[in-house]
Amino acid sequence: MDYQWDFSAVVTYWPVLLVGLKNTIILAAVCLVLGLFFGLFVGAARYSSNRLVNWPATAFVEVFRNTPVLVQIMWFYFAFPIISPIEVNAFTAATLGLTLNTVAFSSEIYRAGIQSISKGQWEAAKALGMTYTEQMRRIILPQAIRRMVPAFTNRAVELVKMTSLASVIAYGELMHQAKTISIIAFNPIEMYTSVAIIFFVLIAPLSLLVQRLEMKKRKSS
Amino acid sequence: METNQNTEVLCLEGLKKSFGDLLVLDNIDLRVTKGETIVILGASGSGKSTMLRCVNFMEVPSGGRIILHGEQVGKENQNGSRTYDEKSLSDLRSRVGMVFQHFNLFPHMTVKQNVMEGPRTVLKCDQAECERRAKLYLDKVGLGWKADAWPSELSGGQQQRVAIARALAMEPDIMLFDEATSALDPELVGEVLETMKQLAEEGMTMLIVTHELGFAYTVADRVLFLSKGKILEQGAPEAVLINPKEEATKNFLRGHGSFRLPEPNLD
Numbered sequence: 383m384d385y386q387w388d389f390s391a392v393v394t395y396w397p398v399l400l401v402g403l404k405n406t407i408i409l410a411a412v413c414l415v416l417g418l419f420f421g422l423f424v425g426a427a428r429y430s431s432n433r434l435v436n437w438p439a440t441a442f443v444e445v446f447r448n449t450p451v452l453v454q455i456m457w458f459y460f461a462f463p464i465i466s467p468i469e470v471n472a473f474t475a476a477t478l479g480l481t482l483n484t485v486a487f488s489s490e491i492y493r494a495g496i497q498s499i500s501k502g503q504w505e506a507a508k509a510l511g512m513t514y515t516e517q518m519r520r521i522i523l524p525q526a527i528r529r530m531v532p533a534f535t536n537r538a539v540e541l542v543k544m545t546s547l548a549s550v551i552a553y554g555e556l557m558h559q560a561k562t563i564s565i566i567a568f569n570p571i572e573m574y575t576s577v578a579i580i581f582f583v584l585i586a587p588l589s590l591l592v593q594r595l596e597m598k599k600r601k602s603s
Numbered sequence: 604m605e606t607n608q609n610t611e612v613l614c615l616e617g618l619k620k621s622f623g624d625l626l627v628l629d630n631i632d633l634r635v636t637k638g639e640t641i642v643i644l645g646a647s648g649s650g651k652s653t654m655l656r657c658v659n660f661m662e663v664p665s666g667g668r669i670i671l672h673g674e675q676v677g678k679e680n681q682n683g684s685r686t687y688d689e690k691s692l693s694d695l696r697s698r699v700g701m702v703f704q705h706f707n708l709f710p711h712m713t714v715k716q717n718v719m720e721g722p723r724t725v726l727k728c729d730q731a732e733c734e735r736r737a738k739l740y741l742d743k744v745g746l747g748w749k750a751d752a753w754p755s756e757l758s759g760g761q762q763q764r765v766a767i768a769r770a771l772a773m774e775p776d777i778m779l780f781d782e783a784t785s786a787l788d789p790e791l792v793g794e795v796l797e798t799m800k801q802l803a804e805e806g807m808t809m810l811i812v813t814h815e816l817g818f819a820y821t822v823a824d825r826v827l828f829l830s831k832g833k834i835l836e837q838g839a840p841e842a843v844l845i846n847p848k849e850e851a852t853k854n855f856l857r858g859h860g861s862f863r864l865p866e867p868n869l870d
Contacts, residue, residue, distance in 0.1 A: 502707035509696055509703075510696065511696040511698075511773070513689055513690075520719075
């Protein structure tokens, strides 16, 4: 191994990488917020006893759980614009792909979380005279969300990693910026090593948090 | 104490409940006067729990009328069936306390918060009133000292007493006990029955489904024996438990009396 490591380009092009980091964080944050928000509704729809409501929701979840995210992102970038009235740039396509994927997964987390609360909790709340909304808000969700937090944090970790897929449609996130620099500076080895380190520094605290939460959950149950 | 001891709190008329083709309750008629303690006995599957759960519409009856303090629950349709909107059912449930076999305390709230939850969320009482009720009813079940504990830190018997306090905090017209001691270890049954007995003595109106015949004999004003969804026999504890008339009641009591201790020497 007599390869001479040379990280000077990383320093030179640091501002370019920083833009990439910023875009990675923006993409992940937007998709996480939108995904968790709409996931609640899809999860509720899957929980519904009305077939007209739960079948489309189930179909949606199955489609997005059972196709690769990379394919979804490519599809939204290349195929979706043909049928869509709105302009689809790289950010929109990546956001659509990653958000809908997050919606599908988080709806399952919501559904499983709510279903994990025993029937007795609903009954006790109901017997006190609470309406359905009050039962949900005061008794069921506070308990269910506690159980969901580790799963959601895990999802956030996955999401940050998946943003790198947006590089294939030239969205200027970390991976794409690194690729660009490596072509200019002929140093893919150092660039991708740096990207790996940056992702690690970004994600490791989240993973640590998941482990902590799961340990806490195990203790409390 | 009320001057009129014969005030009718609850009236069931021709109560019916079926699950699919299975008729679980068949024309139940019952009048409960204020302060009365009624114990409902019956073999497994006789419909006693379902009857209790129909009173506060945890199960919606298939037919018949439920009248609480002279007010009939639900709105009558033109074809004679009834519809029940969420508001009026919530209102009914807030006036009927229920204690479950498995306690069902809210694990994310302390003991005190459990007791305050109904008055706060349902009755919209202010903080001071919620606190007052929590203290009053936790003291009544002897658990004021556990106010800041979490349900998971309590024994089963203590949890069930908190559940009783939680129901009492709504200051209900009537209390329903659905096998309140069946999930408890034998040595914890006594404290819960003692609490229930105390409530009965204080004049609470109670409907109790239980397998504790000794309790029924000592505390009940009236005992009902249910069989196949009908009230087969009812009367004073003496009449039903000591001198039963019906064969099914006798069989039931025989099944319960197989193993009996002589009076233990507890000195």
